[in-house]
Amino acid sequence: MDLADFDRGAVLASFLVESEEGLDAMEQALVQMETNPSDLELLHTIFRVAHSIKGNATSLELPELAGFAHVVEDLLDVFREQQALPGPDVISLLLKAVDELRAMVAAAQSGPVELTQQQHRLRKEIAHEVEKRSKRVVTTNGAREETSSGPKLDTLPNPNHRTLRADVDKLDHMLNLTGEIVIAQGRLRQMIEKLGGEQGRTILEMHREAERLYMDLQSEVMSIRMVPVGPLFRQFVRSVRDLAKTHGKVARLEVTGGDVEVDTTVLEQLKDPLVHLIRNAVDHGLEKPDVREGKGKNACGVIKLSAGHSGGNIVVILQDDGAGFDRQRILEKARRVGLISGKEELREQDIYGLVFQAGFSTAETVTDLSGRGVGLDVVRRNIDNLRGTVEITSTKSKGSTITIRLPLTLAIIEGFSVKVGSEVFIVPLEHVTECTELPAAQSNAGASGILSLRGDPLPYVRLRRTFSLPGEIPNRENIVVVKVNEFCAGIAVDELLGGMQTVVKPLGKAFRSVHGIAGSTVLGDGRVGLILDVPSLLRGVMQSSLQAQA
Amino acid sequence: MGAKSQGKEQLPVNKAQYLTFFTAGEEYAVVIAKVRxxxxxxxxxxxxxxxxWISGVTxxxxxxxxxxxxxxxxxxxPSRISKFSCIIVTDVMFQGESITMGVLSDAVSQVIDLAADEIEKTPPFGTRVKNEYLLGMGVMGKKFCLILDIDKVLSADEVLTVTESVEEAGNDSSSDAATKGGPAKPSHFGAGA
Known part of the structure; x- marks a missing residue:
């Protein structure tokens, strides 16, 4: 199998899923149309579905399917031109078409589709309807003009991937259960170890084996949640083309790293920010073909979307070779809307960071730096929610690069557990830079203090005091050095327990806004441990110390 | 209290089952349908x-x-933990959604049937519990039990009000969290203590 074939397989798989979903939406819209005959948006919805099926089928060289979708699209186009919704007769005709399209899409899985007798009849019927309603002549023997190019591909080998769609909630539940099993196993092992004797040893051996199997099961369950970014990225290939076209531009999207896997929840929430950023790149990044040629660039703009791994994170890079962000304009605008006073020295990074501020995309900036009133602040917010970061670098008239870093999963974090009194807290490892002992000479009994870390002063907070935990400060205390946005601080705790994989459990609605706590987890002994929200913890301490000084 | 003024939960018209339990020496009851x-x-x-009053999480x-x-x-x-201590897991309604909460209890007592005529209106004073938290008093022979409106008592809205007010206390110079739903735990975020 050569590369083209392989790629086609991937595109086909994504086409199947997409078309299936599209046809479901089309069906729903048609049904709604009957009860709500004034909503023109419904017509656009079904038109889009027919249109994208046609386009995708053409590029996959499924001429019969493309031809059928084309006729359906023609019929819808007539109504679009007349700004009217079809009557009940046409709606039922279209619903029949949906059924046949569904059958054809399913059949496309095993190779090119031939129309059945019934489908031929239905196509003629639809074509007749189009002619009746417009002067348009419809070719009834397939969209020939679209399929003439290229030799016919051999019949695709039937993809052997057997897949099944599952509810993500169920996966969450499975993950919880496997976590629980590990805890129960741990308790059981302690009991068996106490048993002793020949029999005890045999049972323990058996138990160890079971434990290993459970661990395998847990990592399997986690891997189910990981999905490749490819299908999502490939969706944008077409939208970039179409979007560029409507703006009188030429552009193509190049996707790399499509097989990089990420947690399904992360991918879901990554979609909207990417849509914004890509639209933004086409809309405002890329220049018109003549401008590009004038600058000595290829008339066709190139947007690159890539994914890769970097130190436990996934890095998504969106690169365009357009005009780049205009620094001066960003600064002017930020000054005008009052985001900056104009006096401060801003680093390159901070300037581009301004476009992500809420309020930046208001007023006339909507047309300048973001599309259709959808602000880039939404992008920042979505990525913050994913515990990720986003950065822009840009060179004038060379293009810009947007780098998004995301954790691989939201369900599990690498945590560093510490103990204060009898309570266990987990510090997300991403914030931890090092650990050290708190020298008794530099300790005071207060909620915070300063210690010397290799000669530099390092402020620290004492978790016991900050969280008002009971008990006395022990003689020996330890410091976890954390770093948030270049700011370093220490957290004083009683004991360091070490790193562990932590299954994150939200604290729930009742505790939505507890300061300094990001969530909770169930510890090995079945107790609940709290996960520290380091940025919010430090903010809280800073605020109260400012007030104390005021 | 910040909650939307939802009317008192209606007592079942006919016979219903209640779970009774002890907290601080008093016997309380909740409709068994609320108990998970x-x-x-x-x-x-x-x-x-x-x-x-929020002991924590489990x-x-x-x-x-x-x-x-x-x-x-x-x-x-605060309740003292003994070998009879248990947690009654209840489903509480909050903004139209059901959330699960545990109620610490010194001991559970029994499940009783109470008909509508075995439930008396709460007298205006004499109970240690605010009247708004009570649906009535169940008559059990010579004894009474206090029937709790558990949705009201555990109103998550109140939980939120307090946590938020703690935050406010961090922002403003001071905020009397106590008046908003219960004494807040001493916190070094609050009032620059």
């Missing part, structure tokens, strides 16, 4: 910066649920 299960007391992890088969101490809520000393 009763679990043995297991370690409850304190959550900082929350009102003192692990219910992998789910982390809040646990409240009614004794503190009703203005008494």
């Amino acid at each position: 299960e009763i679990i043995e007391y297991d370690t409850v992890t304190t959550v900082p910066n929350t009102p003192s 692990n219910l088969r992998g789910k982390v649920i809040p646990v409240v101490d009614l004794a503190v809520k009703f203005g008494m000393q």
Whole structure:
């Protein structure tokens, strides 16, 4: 199998899923149309579905399917031109078409589709309807003009991937259960170890084996949640083309790293920010073909979307070779809307960071730096929610690069557990830079203090005091050095327990806004441990110390 | 209280079952339909910066649920943990959604049937519990039990009000969290203490 074939397989798989979903939406819209005959948006919805099926089928060289979708699209186009919704007769005709399209899409899985007798009849019927309603002549023997190019591909080998769609909630539940099993196993092992004797040893051996199997099961369950970014990225290939076209531009999207896997929840929430950023790149990044040629660039703009791994994170890079962000304009605008006073020295990074501020995309900036009133602040917010970061670098008239870093999963974090009194807290490892002992000479009994870390002063907070935990400060205390946005601080705790994989459990609605706590987890002994929200913890301490000084 | 003024929950017209339990020496009752299960007391992890009547969170088969101490809520000393201590897991309505919460109890007592005529209106004074938290008094022979409006008592809205006010206390110079739903735990975020 050569590369083209392989790629086609991937595109086909994504086409199947997409078309299936599209046809479901089309069906729903048609049904709604009957009860709500004034909503023109419904017509656009079904038109889009027919249109994208046609386009995708053409590029996959499924001429019969493309031809059928084309006729359906023609019929819808007539109504679009007349700004009217079809009557009940046409709606039922279209619903029949949906059924046949569904059958054809399913059949496309095993190779090119031939129309059945019934489908031929239905196509003629639809074509007749189009002619009746417009002067348009419809070719009834397939969209020939679209399929003439290229030799016919051999019949695709039937993809052997057997897949099944599952509810993500169920996966969450499975993950919880496997976590629980590990805890129960741990308790059981302690009991068996106490048993002793020949029999005890045999049972323990058996138990160890079971434990290993459970661990395998847990990592399997986690891997189910990981999905490749490819299908999502490939969706944008077409939208970039179409979007560029409507703006009188030429552009193509190049996707790399499509097989990089990420947690399904992360991918879901990554979609909207990417849509914004890509639209933004086409809309405002890329220049018109003549401008590009004038600058000595290829008339066709190139947007690159890539994914890769970097130190436990996934890095998504969106690169365009357009005009780049205009620094001066960003600064002017930020000054005008009052985001900056104009006096401060801003680093390159901070300037581009301004476009992500809420309020930046208001007023006339909507047309300048973001599309259709959808602000880039939404992008920042979505990525913050994913515990990720986003950065822009840009060179004038060379293009810009947007780098998004995301954790691989939201369900599990690498945590560093510490103990204060009898309570266990987990510090997300991403914030931890090092650990050290708190020298008794530099300790005071207060909620915070300063210690010397290799000669530099390092402020620290004492978790016991900050969280008002009971008990006395022990003689020996330890410091976890954390770093948030270049700011370093220490957290004083009683004991360091070490790193562990932590299954994150939200604290729930009742505790939505507890300061300094990001969530909770169930510890090995079945107790609940709290996960520290380091940025919010430090903010809280800073605020109260400012007030104390005021 | 910030909650939308929902009317008092209606008492069942006919016979209904109630679970009775002891907290701070008093026998309380809740409609059994609200009770999901009763679990043995297991370690409850304190959550900082929350009102003192929230004991913390516990692990219910992998789910982390809040646990409240009614004794503190009703203005008494915190419950002492004994071998009879247990957590009554209830479903509480909050903004149209059901959330699971645990109620710390010194001991569960029994399940009783009470007909409508066995439930008396709460007298205007004499109980240690605010009238708004009560649906009535169940007559059990010579004894009474206080029937709790558990949705009101555990109104998550109140939980939120307090946690938010703790935050406000961090922002403003001071904020009397106590008046907003219970004494807040002392916190070094609050009022620059």
